[in-house]
Amino acid sequence: MVSKGRVNDRTYRGASVIELIHTASLIHDDVVDDSHMRRGVLSVNAMWKNKIAVLVGDFLLSKGMLLSIDYDDFDLLKVISKAVREMSEGELLQIEKAQKLDIDEETYFEIIKKKTATLISACCTIGSLSVSLDKNIMQQMESFGYLIGIAFQIKDDLFDYSGKRLGKPTGIDIKEKKMTLPLIYTINNCKKSEKKWLITSIKKYNKDKKRVKEVIQFVIERGGLSHAEKKMYEYKNKALKQLEYFPNSPYKSSLEMMINYVVEREK
Structure with missing residues (x-):
């Protein structure tokens, strides 16, 4: 879309670096979350324990960095290095908030911007930067990535209440004490006694299947899902608006299709 269909070796290297970094982050996430499943199959840490998983993640991370260094793609390296830093900050912030539930x-949007949207933003930025030095275009694509990344994460959070999450059972976020948007909205918009019950449920009964189901039902009844869906569509529409800067083309149409897929997907 940025270069009318023309790509170069830097584009492919940028895509490869992103994939290596992304895979490394998923492996490390499974260690941090003590998750034994990834997209319906056993995770690396489940098969070979945490030590191997951490080392494999580190290896992929270093391979990604070296790929940029070996070809003097320092501008691309700067983008991805910033993304790795922000992803780490987001994970740490989420862990801190999971302990206090405050x-x-x-704060939620700050966490998902760092944890998820920053990587998708880096994808868009690197794609643009690989074929164009126009700073205005790069900033447009960077913003686009953040917007669609936030919409993507909200959709992912909604799966915890739908039973359609591939490879992850319903209620997994509650089990891990992750404060997602539907839950945050409900906690901040219910009676004091109900808020106390919710927080106690997450702190002490987060592994009780019956209690988790009750929390899920309560969140649904109190409009937590409706609120999250509304926010998701707001970010989707902002992302579509961002593309108005670019002329119509098959590439622009593909991105528009991707945006719609992000909010309509069922897994």
């Missing part, structure tokens, strides 16, 4: 929507 999270509002502003």
Whole structure:
């Protein structure tokens, strides 16, 4: 879309670096979350324990960095290095908030911007940067990536209440004490006694299947899902708006299709 269909070796290297970094982050995430399944199959840490998983993640991370260094793609390396830093900060912030459960929507959006949207933003930025030095275009694509990344994460959070999450059982976020948007909205918009019950459920009964189901039902009844869906569509529409800067083309149409897929997908 940025270069009217023309790509070069830097484009392919940028895509390869992103994939290596992304895979490394998923392997490390499974260690941090003590998750034994990844997309319906055993995770690396489940098969070969945490030590091997951490080392494999580190190896992939270093391979990605070296790929940029070996070809002097230092501008691309700067983008991905910033993304890795922000992803780590987001994970640490989420762990901190999971301990205290003192999270509002502003903090939630800060977490998902760093944890998820920053990587998708880096994808868009590197794609643009690989074929164009126009800073305005790069900034447009960077913003686009953040917007669609946030919509993507909200959709992922909604799966915890739908039973359609591939490879992860319903209620897994509650089990891991992750404060997602539907839950945050419900906690901040219910009676004091109900708020106390919710927080106690997450802190002490997060592995009780019956209690988790009750929490899920309560969140649904109190409009937590509706609120999250509304926010998701707001970010989707902002992402579509961002593309208006570019002329119509098959590439632009593909991105528009991707945006719609992000919010309509069922897994």
